[in-house]
Amino acid sequence: MTTTESPPATSVRPPSARKRGVKPWNQRLAPYLFVLPNMLVFGVFIIYPALNGFNISLYNSNNGRAFTPVGTKNYRRLFTDEEFWQAAGATVIFVVAFVAVCTAASIGLAMLLTKPIRARGFFRAVFFLPVLLSPVVVGLLWSWILERRSGALNAILGAVGLPEPGWLVSGPLALGATVFVGVWAHAGFYTLIMMAGLQAIDSSYYEAAHLDGAGAWHRFRHITWPLLRPTTLVVVILAMIAGFQSFDFIYTLSGGGPLGATTLMVQYIYEHAFQSPIQYGLAAAGSVVLFCTIFALTVLNFLYGRRKESM
Amino acid sequence: MLTYAALIALSVLVLAPVVWSVLASFKTRTELAARPPSLLPETFRLDNYTGALSEFDFGVYVTNSAIVTVGATVLTLAINAMAAYALAKYNFRGRNALFLVTLGTIMIPLQIILIPLHQVVAQLGMTNSLLGMIIPPAATPTGVFLLRQYMLTIPDELIEAARVDGAGELRIFLRLVLPLCRPALAVVTIFSVIWRWNDFLWPLVIAQSQDLYTLPVAIAQFNSQEVVPFNYILAMSVVSMIPVVIFLILQKHVVRGIAQTGLK
Numbered sequence: 001m002t003t004t005e006s007p008p009a010t011s012v013r014p015p016s017a018r019k020r021g022v023k024p025w026n027q028r029l030a031p032y033l034f035v036l037p038n039m040l041v042f043g044v045f046i047i048y049p050a051l052n053g054f055n056i057s058l059y060n061s062n063n064g065r066a067f068t069p070v071g072t073k074n075y076r077r078l079f080t081d082e083e084f085w086q087a088a089g090a091t092v093i094f095v096v097a098f099v100a101v102c103t104a105a106s107i108g109l110a111m112l113l114t115k116p117i118r119a120r121g122f123f124r125a126v127f128f129l130p131v132l133l134s135p136v137v138v139g140l141l142w143s144w145i146l147e148r149r150s151g152a153l154n155a156i157l158g159a160v161g162l163p164e165p166g167w168l169v170s171g172p173l174a175l176g177a178t179v180f181v182g183v184w185a186h187a188g189f190y191t192l193i194m195m196a197g198l199q200a201i202d203s204s205y206y207e208a209a210h211l212d213g214a215g216a217w218h219r220f221r222h223i224t225w226p227l228l229r230p231t232t233l234v235v236v237i238l239a240m241i242a243g244f245q246s247f248d249f250i251y252t253l254s255g256g257g258p259l260g261a262t263t264l265m266v267q268y269i270y271e272h273a274f275q276s277p278i279q280y281g282l283a284a285a286g287s288v289v290l291f292c293t294i295f296a297l298t299v300l301n302f303l304y305g306r307r308k309e310s311m
Numbered sequence: 312m313l314t315y316a317a318l319i320a321l322s323v324l325v326l327a328p329v330v331w332s333v334l335a336s337f338k339t340r341t342e343l344a345a346r347p348p349s350l351l352p353e354t355f356r357l358d359n360y361t362g363a364l365s366e367f368d369f370g371v372y373v374t375n376s377a378i379v380t381v382g383a384t385v386l387t388l389a390i391n392a393m394a395a396y397a398l399a400k401y402n403f404r405g406r407n408a409l410f411l412v413t414l415g416t417i418m419i420p421l422q423i424i425l426i427p428l429h430q431v432v433a434q435l436g437m438t439n440s441l442l443g444m445i446i447p448p449a450a451t452p453t454g455v456f457l458l459r460q461y462m463l464t465i466p467d468e469l470i471e472a473a474r475v476d477g478a479g480e481l482r483i484f485l486r487l488v489l490p491l492c493r494p495a496l497a498v499v500t501i502f503s504v505i506w507r508w509n510d511f512l513w514p515l516v517i518a519q520s521q522d523l524y525t526l527p528v529a530i531a532q533f534n535s536q537e538v539v540p541f542n543y544i545l546a547m548s549v550v551s552m553i554p555v556v557i558f559l560i561l562q563k564h565v566v567r568g569i570a571q572t573g574l575k
Contacts, residue, residue, distance in 0.1 A: 248531075266422045
């Protein structure tokens with residue numbers, strides 16, 4: 001991000017300004033009035049709840065009412081809950097696979113889509129299309145296609161004499177399908193970012209390499225890959241955050257099943273917070289753990305990226 | 312040649328599910344249950360669309376989605392643009408802190424503050440109302456950031472000249488700055504419309520009664536409860552894709568806008 005600071009608004013002042021450094025009252029008050037509505041919404045609906053979330057995790061709630069302080073009991077319960085560990089494990093597998101495939105796919109697609117080819121605009125639009133669909137609909141589309149008996153995929157597999165597995169019936173296959181659908185829905189967005197990164201690479205590097213007789217692989221290995229690293233870092237961080245937040249398309253794809261195999265952290269939190277028996281404290285503790293994980297990993301990624309950069 | 316082969320194969324992978332479901336939305340229930348599934352419907356019938364409309368409150372869900380999308384987008388544009396203007400064009404105490412707060416909120420996704428946010432909204436009496444879906448997500452850090460970056464490119468001299476001419480602060484913002492920011496405002500509008508139209512988790516949490524369901528919430532809830540025939544859910548899903556088509560038409564405009572915003 002390039003945040004160029006604007007020169008102070010006081011640098012050019014009308015000659016009528018009475019004293020140096022003193023602006024008329026309306027110019028001093030105006031910025032505060034302008035930021036007020038947005039900051040009010042931020043404060044009431046993001047910052048206060050974020051701080052309060054930690055507080056709630058230290059209380060027990062009797063079906064959403066009558067809060068009593070319980071110290072770290074919710075955390076101890078969380079860490080001894082088998083369902084929590086299953087959700088945490090599934091989340092880790094999902095996020096690692098999702099980030100890896102999204103990053104690789106977006107680099108590959110971006111390289112294809114920045115070539116001077118016919119119908120480039122059309123292809124770019126096609127790969128951006130899934131990003132625009134409602135995640136709920138994305139999950140549904142794929143649940144229809146992956147359906148064991150009436151789904152299109154097994155109809156095709158059966159027609160060519162291949163086995164027709166129950167994609168959403170077995171745990172490992174369902175988690176794999178979830179990763180695939182997640183990548184299908186998100187890769188176009190990361191491709192857009194990668195395309196911007198690729199276009200920022202000076203073409204004279206490639207021309208020089210070409211004159212030196214470097215092959216396609218060498219050009220990728222020694223020019224594209226190192227120069228694309230800052231962009232890759234951005235994509236990895238964004239994909240990681242998106243991966244940890246995944247919920248809506250899984251809700252309609254597999255519903256978190258079979259037997260919780262595709263229930264990720266957000267669904268675990270949602271179920272404990274809004275489905276009876278309502279356990280706000282436990283769900284809030286889960287949220288705090290999720291936030292700390294995302295925060296720590298983002299910071300680590302940044303530090304790692306910085307270190308590489310300075311080498 | 313290899314490039315085209317790869318792109319065409321991948322395009323099929325991306326488009327096939329979408330095309331298949333759009334075609335399927337015109338099929339009868341018997342055709343939908345056929346094994347193996349057919350590609351094209353025998354005749355293009357609108358029965359699923361009219362059925363969803365007449366037998367279920369399909370129209371209500373579309374209307375709710377439209378109200379939430381339009382309301383939230385107008386609010387987002389108004390407050391984001393005002394905040395962005397202050398952060399870009401005024402030098403005031405606390406400006407850097409407020410800008411950092413804005414960027415920092417990107418790190419706090421809805422999923423993590425779901426419970427405490429729900430409590431705040433409940434205390435304000437906004438649960439089970441469209442207002443509760445519109446107001447809380449209206450302040451978007453991305454919107455403020457995009458608009459601020461764009462406003463930095465407006466010369467200060469222009470604003471000073473307007474001041475010399477005696478224009479008030481609000482008038483400068485409304486009459487001079489906003490019109491100049493049209494491309495950036497277009498980008499924020501389109502993002503906001505797509506986010507709000509497709510939003511699921513927050514409307515799901517807020518809508519307790521069925522008459523407040525937005526389209527994605529209705530689709531997901533009916534799908535999991537199986538109270539609505541599959542063919543109607545299919546029709547609703549296709550309707551939910553309409554804004555996407557509109558986006559693809561507006562695409563060039565958007566891409567140009569993004570390029571001018573400096574988000575590269």
